[in-house]
Amino acid sequence: MCEDDQDFAGRKGQIFCGVFDGHGPLGRDVARYVRDALPAKLSSSLALPPKTEEDAPSSDADLDSFDKSDSTSFSDTSDENRLLSSWRSAIVKAFEDVDEELSQHSGIDCICSGTTAVSVVRQGDHLIIANLGDSRAVLCARDSKDRPIPVQLTTDLKPDLPGEAERIMSCKGRVFAMEDEPDVPRLWLPDQDAPGLAMARAFGDFCLKNHGLICTPEVYHRKLTEKDDFLVLATDGIWDVLSNKEVVKIVSSAADRSKAAKQLVDKAVRAWRRKFPTSMVDDCAAVCLFLKPIVSSDDNSNTIIKPPNASTLSFTGSFRKAMGGGEAEEGPAVWRALEGVARVNSVVRLPRIGAVLSWRRRSVSLDQEDDVGQESSSKIA
Incomplete structure (x- = not known):
């Protein structure tokens, strides 16, 4: 699912995309809920005025002073990165x-x-x-010969990344791949071979x-x-079968943005x-954010240029919508992950606790039992 604002x-x-x-x-x-809730939550956080005048940027030039030449992760909170750190704090909180x-x-x-999420806010x-x-998020840049080249801006947060695996194991989670798919590391419960999540971070789950x-x-x-x-911006269903270079080539060759x-x-x-004729096609969704203004001509051959900050968006909700030309399927979804027909399922199997009663319903049931017990005690007294 995709969202743009x-x-x-x-x-x-x-x-926002x-x-x-x-x-x-x-x-x-879950994906639909996050798609609707996250932009509003993030918008509210970013719309809040800075806590002090010292924290407020006086102009876009102030942002420039914090820049680095390439995509960088906000891992430090030094004075020179204070403004960008405030952005990070707002996003993480949202x-x-x-x-x-x-x-x-x-x-x-x-x-x-659960659901994954990759999003971007463009400001100037x-x-x-x-x-x-x-x-994943991949940027198309131009080299010295004006050829399109891919620049991957994000890291695929898989459970076997050293930092992710260390955190998981410190919390008694387990990370390993199944014998029939040795290249797919998964996250498992401490005492069950479930659910086998193929990522280390997510909403829900x-x-x-x-x-x-x-x-x-x-x-x-x-x-x-x-x-x-x-x-x-695209889901793993696209990156599983197309390289960064192939994606950049396909998008850059599109006649209509x-x-x-x-x-x-x-x-x-x-x-x-x-590549996988016997497998179910993984859901594919993408947003293409074109960063340069469109240059065209009117009937009088006058050049028309969009404002410098203008962007062109191209997006599709899923491969079902893209292939069918209509809206993506609505209503109850048939979850195929347990049927074993997908090449790489994000979740392998449900844990025993999920097959009987959800954590929320179980909690409600226990609360109700406590209430009944207290009422019985009162009557006995």
Whole structure:
């Protein structure tokens, strides 16, 4: 699922884009909830005035003073990165608040369902990218010979990354790959070979939140240059079958920017069917954010150029929408992960606790039992 919002957080020309890839029995519901809740939560956080005048940027030039030449993760809080650190704090808080609200949602059982998220906020020449899970953001830049080259801006947060694995094992979670798919590391409960989540960070999946799974995104910054053409946000269904270079080539060759995402998904679906003919096609969704203004001519041959901050968006909700030309499927989803037909399932199997009673319903039942017990005690007294 995809989301875009222009004039984001009340700032003219500021843009938010995101791609959300659900997994598990209610993954679609989780992805839809996060898609709707996260932009509003983040917009509220970013719209708040700085706590002190010292924290407020006097102009866009103040942002420039914090830039680095390439995409960098906000891992330090030095004085020179104070402003960008405030952005990171707002984004992390928004992600964690949405996850907390999701845990309290009475209509979505998220014990073994969740979603990834990769999003970007563009403010002028600045990109702030937040990544949670194994979706990816790739920038198309131009080399010295004006050839398109891919620049991967995010890290696929898999459970076997050293930092992720260390955190998971310190929380008694386990990380290993199954024999029939040795190249797919998974996150498992301490005492069950379940659920086998193929990522180290996600919204939802609360059965794993005490065992190393977190909802804290990695946040990156990129200062745009005249060499940067467009940004692609896409789910792992696309990156599993197409390389960064192939994706950049497909999007850059699109004659119509508004159809670039659909063409990308079309190519990914065909690649899935060619490479894995016996497997179910993984859901593919993409957003293409074109960073340079469109130059065209009117009837009088006068050049028309969009404002410098203008961007062109191309996005598709899923391969079903892209291939069918209509809206993505609605209503109850058939969860195919347990049927063993997908090449790489995000979740392998449900833990025993999820097959009988969700953590939320179990908690409610115990509370009701306590109330009955207290009432009986009162009557006896």
